Amino acid sequence: MIAAWGVEDVRAAEKAAMADLPDGELMARAAKGLAKVLEARISDVPEARVVGLVGSGGNGGDTLFALARLARADERRELLAGIAAVLVSDRGAHEAGLATAREAGVDVVDLSGGADDALDAACDLVAEADVLVDGITGIGGSPGWSDSVAGRCRALFDATDDEAYVVAVDLPSGADPAGLVLDSEGVWADETVTFGVAKPVHLLGTAPRCGLLTLVDIGLEMATAPVAETLDHDDVAALWPVPGPDDDKYSRGVLGVVAGGESYTGAPVLAVTAAVAAGAGMVRYLGPPTPTGLVRATVPEAVHGTGRVQAWTVGPGLDASVAEDDDADEGDVRQVTTAREALDSGLPCVVDAGALDLLDGQRPRAGARTLLTPHAGELARLLSRVEDAEITREDVTADPVGHARRAANALHATVLLKGSTTYVVPPEVSGLPVRVSSDAPAWLATAGSGDVLAGLAGMLLAAGLDPYDAGGVAATVHGLAGHEANSGGPVRALDVAHALPRTITALLRHAAS
Ligand SMILES: NC(=O)C1=CN([C@@H]2O[C@H](COP(=O)(O)OP(=O)(O)OC[C@H]3O[C@@H](n4cnc5c(N)ncnc54)[C@H](OP(=O)(O)O)[C@@H]3O)[C@@H](O)[C@H]2O)[C@@H](O)CC1
Numbered sequence: 001m002i003a004a005w006g007v008e009d010v011r012a013a014e015k016a017a018m019a020d021l022p023d024g025e026l027m028a029r030a031a032k033g034l035a036k037v038l039e040a041r042i043s044d045v046p047e048a049r050v051v052g053l054v055g056s057g058g059n060g061g062d063t064l065f066a067l068a069r070l071a072r073a074d075e076r077r078e079l080l081a082g083i084a085a086v087l088v089s090d091r092g093a094h095e096a097g098l099a100t101a102r103e104a105g106v107d108v109v110d111l112s113g114g115a116d117d118a119l120d121a122a123c124d125l126v127a128e129a130d131v132l133v134d135g136i137t138g139i140g141g142s143p144g145w146s147d148s149v150a151g152r153c154r155a156l157f158d159a160t161d162d163e164a165y166v167v168a169v170d171l172p173s174g175a176d177p178a179g180l181v182l183d184s185e186g187v188w189a190d191e192t193v194t195f196g197v198a199k200p201v202h203l204l205g206t207a208p209r210c211g212l213l214t215l216v217d218i219g220l221e222m223a224t225a226p227v228a229e230t231l232d233h234d235d236v237a238a239l240w241p242v243p244g245p246d247d248d249k250y251s252r253g254v255l256g257v258v259a260g261g262e263s264y265t266g267a268p269v270l271a272v273t274a275a276v277a278a279g280a281g282m283v284r285y286l287g288p289p290t291p292t293g294l295v296r297a298t299v300p301e302a303v304h305g306t307g308r309v310q311a312w313t314v315g316p317g318l319d320a321s322v323a324e325d326d327d328a329d330e331g332d333v334r335q336v337t338t339a340r341e342a343l344d345s346g347l348p349c350v351v352d353a354g355a356l357d358l359l360d361g362q363r364p365r366a367g368a369r370t371l372l373t374p375h376a377g378e379l380a381r382l383l384s385r386v387e388d389a390e391i392t393r394e395d396v397t398a399d400p401v402g403h404a405r406r407a408a409n410a411l412h413a414t415v416l417l418k419g420s421t422t423y424v425v426p427p428e429v430s431g432l433p434v435r436v437s438s439d440a441p442a443w444l445a446t447a448g449s450g451d452v453l454a455g456l457a458g459m460l461l462a463a464g465l466d467p468y469d470a471g472g473v474a475a476t477v478h479g480l481a482g483h484e485a486n487s488g489g490p491v492r493a494l495d496v497a498h499a500l501p502r503t504i505t506a507l508l509r510h511a512a513s
């Protein structure tokens, strides 16, 4: 599990650690770890040139101390052709760090005061750099560039060679440390070296701009719960419902699927296939004649008609608007009634696609076992209705966690918000961290892949996982199955469903070895 703590909690932990340590020890640990990573990255580059961009705070301090270490180590090894620091802020740089860097022989270009020739010299240095160390802002930074340095920073990054390896110190400068503002100007790093613990910027929607995440231990002890986490393969394997010798198909969990209609006939096939492939004890499909015929033909393991279930997947391919259409097919109208009955059954539910349009109030608080699986457009529509406001898809994509949280709080449900990054957001009252998966291949952005996810998540609910675990596990396994179905190329949704047994087997084998 990679867990991330909020900036205030990190600052409190740093303060507590510093109280027991000599002055400057924590930063020295950070700089030592950073210098080690930099040394490793330049070890294969003959005559490497390293340039640090240095802001006025602690992040610049880390960078200056690390450059000083690198310069001193190079006196023995002579791997470097040059090592320089560019001070970007009018407020100068960390005093002790700057003195140490100068002493160690780091060249310093000071941009404070705004002289053009200094900026030109800095741009020349940056253009030649093999490794660029971004130490402008860390957790003290606000999203984007502040006005006083924006021009310089733009010029410096414009001058950067595309081949240069960009190492962000703690986080890519300009990125929102809280990971909530997604489109701010600033650095996109090849690697981010962070200290103590990960921060939300490393796991939430800002994660892609961090590149490879490397964690340096500086001895922080966290006294609070994380705000975000990403499940690793072992976590998923540990949560996966593995049958025991006393199990039978009913004890493993029966999933009811209310999906599709006369117009949308593929969604039920995909959701039912995924649930069966993921190892449901049994899947019961309810629907009108055409999709029923298709499910019968393609998934012979499924059963049909009403009967006892442990959980529901409701909504893939469901057209809720037929309820208001006098000319609608009778079977389709009945399907909406069936969906409503499933939603009102008091059983755990995955509520997807068309069934989201049927939600008109809070889910039962007792047990609160509902997992909503909207994409950004569906969440915008749902929230607009729930809050009686106009919320657009763009609003949701600009602040995905905030909007998912609002829906989770309002409806007493866990929200799995789909996209290139998938967020599983429980109601605030749970105190649980947001779960994030961002490893899925973009090839998964294809019609029907959400139906597969809905079947998979439903199977996990039926097996007894709560919506939070079912959502987190389903999102990770869905992404892995996307890779498994065709690594590096197009995938069709049905192949993702068919890849589930191999994917799950590999996860369980890996955890057992
Ligand atoms: N505390 C510790 O023990 C340890 C701390 N550690 C390290 O310290 C870092 C935190 O240091 P911090 O608090 O000094 O803040 P930091 O991130 O350097 O930036 C603040 C300065 O940046 C500026 N600035 C702000 N926004 C900006 C923007 N949008 N665009 C441009 N500039 C902007 C603003 O300066 P100004 O503009 O006012 O001159 C402000 O003063 C942390 O991430 C880690 O790397 C590690 O060594 C471990 C031990």
Ligand SMILES: Nc1ncnc2c1ncn2[C@@H]1O[C@H](COP(=O)(O)OP(=O)(O)O)[C@@H](O)[C@H]1O
Pocket (backbone or CB within 6 Å): 353, 375, 417, 418, 419, 420, 421, 422, 440, 441, 442, 443, 444, 445, 446, 447, 448, 449, 450, 451, 452, 453, 478
């Ligand atoms: N760029 C992307 N990278 C990775 N996964 C993505 C991306 N875009 C969408 N997805 C995933 O693809 C699935 C699409 O679901 P959805 O939009 O509901 O499709 P449908 O309703 O057609 O089945 C979701 O699981 C989502 O997380």
Ligand SMILES: [K+]
Pocket (backbone or CB within 6 Å): 059, 134, 135, 136, 137, 138, 168, 169, 170, 171, 172, 173
């Ligand atoms: K940085």
